[in-house]
Amino acid sequence: MSSPFTTLSNGVTKEQIDAMARSGQVPSNLKSEVSKMYIVIFTHIDGTMYSEMSAAEEVDGEFIVCEGREATYDRIINFLNSDLEPCSVDINKSKVLVEGVDAGKSVSLLRFIGFCKNFYPNKEIDLSRHLEAIGVESDETAQVTRQATGFGGNSGTMLNE
Secondary structure (H helix, E strand, O other), X not given: OOOHHHHHOOOOOHHHHHHHHHHOOOOHXXXXXXXXXXXEEEEEOOOOXXXXXXXXXXXXXXXXXXXXXXXXXXXXXXHHHOOOOOOOEOOOOOEEEEOOOOHHHXXXXXXXXXXXXXXXXXXXXXXXXXXXXXXXXXXXXXXXXXXXXXXXXXXXXXXXX
């Protein structure tokens, strides 16, 4: 049987509250998907991008940092629908990382979009031109977005977050 303190505090233990008080932060394993930080790393299809700060400087990619899964999904939709060079982002090599999950367990941008489509079905995103650019036929989309990373299924990946 759990203690009354654990029951009243939604399963947060006294040790976890003490750790929060010492550090002044909520550990990422206690945050919801709304308050976690997400990093999206966009990789260019031909591998060449130019820095926004110095147009002469080549970079391997660029990234955005967002708070919350839905906000991250919105930014991705806006980014992919913006005035990019047609199909310039490799959505299979681009990665999404989430606070509290090892970088090795990141998922592809394509996988993250497939995951978010289940949670936010009213938000439309057309990936056909991006899929075509990386050589994926539209009927293969469902299969590609189901490919797991990390340990099989959602176990141990950011998709549990």
